[in-house]
Amino acid sequence: MSEMSAYVIVGSGVAAWRAASVLADHGFGSQTTIVTEDSYPPYDRPPLSKVFLTASDTRAPYFHGHEDRSQWDVTVLQNSPVFCVQPDAKTISTEDGRVIGYKKLLIATGTTPRRLSVPGSDHGAVCYLRDLEDATSIRSRLRAGTNLVVVGGGFIGLEVAAAARQLGANVTVVEGLTRLMARAVPMEIADKVAERHGSEGVVILFNETIARLDRRQTGIAVVTKSGRILQADLVVVGIGVDPATEFAHSAGLELKDGILVDAYCRTSDPDIFAAGDCASFPLHMADGIPTRLQSWRHAYDQGAVAALNMIGKQTPYRCVPWFWSDQYDLGLQVTGVMPGDAVFVRRELPNGALVVFHFDQSGRLMGASGIGQGNTIAREIKVTEKFIEKRISPAPDALADPLVSLKGLLRAF
Amino acid sequence: MAWVRACDCDDIETEDVIRFDHEGRTYALYRSPEDEFYATDGLCTHEQVHLADGLVMDEIIECPKHNGRFDYRTGEAKGAPVCVDLQTYPVKVEAGAVWIEI
Numbered sequence: 001m002s003e004m005s006a007y008v009i010v011g012s013g014v015a016a017w018r019a020a021s022v023l024a025d026h027g028f029g030s031q032t033t034i035v036t037e038d039s040y041p042p043y044d045r046p047p048l049s050k051v052f053l054t055a056s057d058t059r060a061p062y063f064h065g066h067e068d069r070s071q072w073d074v075t076v077l078q079n080s081p082v083f084c085v086q087p088d089a090k091t092i093s094t095e096d097g098r099v100i101g102y103k104k105l106l107i108a109t110g111t112t113p114r115r116l117s118v119p120g121s122d123h124g125a126v127c128y129l130r131d132l133e134d135a136t137s138i139r140s141r142l143r144a145g146t147n148l149v150v151v152g153g154g155f156i157g158l159e160v161a162a163a164a165r166q167l168g169a170n171v172t173v174v175e176g177l178t179r180l181m182a183r184a185v186p187m188e189i190a191d192k193v194a195e196r197h198g199s200e201g202v203v204i205l206f207n208e209t210i211a212r213l214d215r216r217q218t219g220i221a222v223v224t225k226s227g228r229i230l231q232a233d234l235v236v237v238g239i240g241v242d243p244a245t246e247f248a249h250s251a252g253l254e255l256k257d258g259i260l261v262d263a264y265c266r267t268s269d270p271d272i273f274a275a276g277d278c279a280s281f282p283l284h285m286a287d288g289i290p291t292r293l294q295s296w297r298h299a300y301d302q303g304a305v306a307a308l309n310m311i312g313k314q315t316p317y318r319c320v321p322w323f324w325s326d327q328y329d330l331g332l333q334v335t336g337v338m339p340g341d342a343v344f345v346r347r348e349l350p351n352g353a354l355v356v357f358h359f360d361q362s363g364r365l366m367g368a369s370g371i372g373q374g375n376t377i378a379r380e381i382k383v384t385e386k387f388i389e390k391r392i393s394p395a396p397d398a399l400a401d402p403l404v405s406l407k408g409l410l411r412a413f
Numbered sequence: 414m415a416w417v418r419a420c421d422c423d424d425i426e427t428e429d430v431i432r433f434d435h436e437g438r439t440y441a442l443y444r445s446p447e448d449e450f451y452a453t454d455g456l457c458t459h460e461q462v463h464l465a466d467g468l469v470m471d472e473i474i475e476c477p478k479h480n481g482r483f484d485y486r487t488g489e490a491k492g493a494p495v496c497v498d499l500q501t502y503p504v505k506v507e508a509g510a511v512w513i514e515i
Binding site for chain 1: 428459460462463466467468475477478479480493494
């Protein structure tokens, strides 16, 4: 079956949805088609590792203001995985036999979870968390008293651990390094998070990896490298993700840890764009270094910029990274980047809240991480985002002093 | 509808926002850079996050999550992800205190 849509978007996460929304806002909704392998229209992912696991509402977390999609004139083709793009013919082909012609194509396919590959990994009790179906499955198996083993101490694993604890499950987190969230936050912030999980009854095993999984009469025995045996009813694996680039690769698009795009979200093919978790783009705040970000706001903003460029409104994508994680009543937020050899400056706030600034070796402010109850560190992080955007690097002493107003520093420059 | 004494003027710094709760509802009280006072519902219309944790810059309050932005003087939502305006409430200043009509 052959059809044509001026604007075709592959994927149905926030980047895809935002791009489609921007196209619709500009009057191109009826000429836009979303093609997704998912069985649902576009929905929001962050709730899947948080409130979706603990609340009784089983409905998909559709985007706010978008629960009623009857007025939307964008076409959504569900259950249609794309297996091939033909850039010369400007068509995409789906596994269910559709061939769709496009004028402009946006690839917003996100990422796929890395799989555990040790013996026994194919046991039915081993789950991953990426989409609504995954979240629904995990939720149905989490009860008070469920023995849960979480593999991986990153954001997905920790958010699931927190949700599971709130449901009364027994939780053990198995982390391969000496600390949590090593990619993303300074050690002191990671330690505060670990401490909180500990006080909530979560057992965290550091420097541990999984050797194998053994079937038991009920459940599964998770055997670690050091020989510990963890009895589990459910295993949730969060060991990282890889950009979903399979058909982009076979289409000959340039890849570099993701689909490589320029500042205008354009791939190596002038009519094909990419945005969100799957795209590698020049990070403006870091002198254009090719970067891939896995965060809601990046996907949301880049999806919008990609759409503008698809309709010919040349718009460069300039972002200062920002993301959040909610675990228990703690709000963690990070802005900017964290260089591997960063110099850290800490700012203590009331009630145990903490913000840590990331400076590079040349003294330039590159980012900040904050943790506190609720959104107590949101303002400091927001002002820091503005510092970075304006290329302001305040003196470390000033940043460290909680009596010095960050907004005052911003105004002073 | 009645006038309720919410706080002292000095409780809110210039170009800042605080939370005010009354009879089971939550509000946000603002002091503009020009030292004028305003009041809105306290929760972002997007995902019900407390706006009082957000940053005030000029006439804009930015939600601490998802960066939804509103003009706190009028409640106007300034663009995605927020599309529903904030409810605003009349405010008056009397004898160094901020009153809200709710």
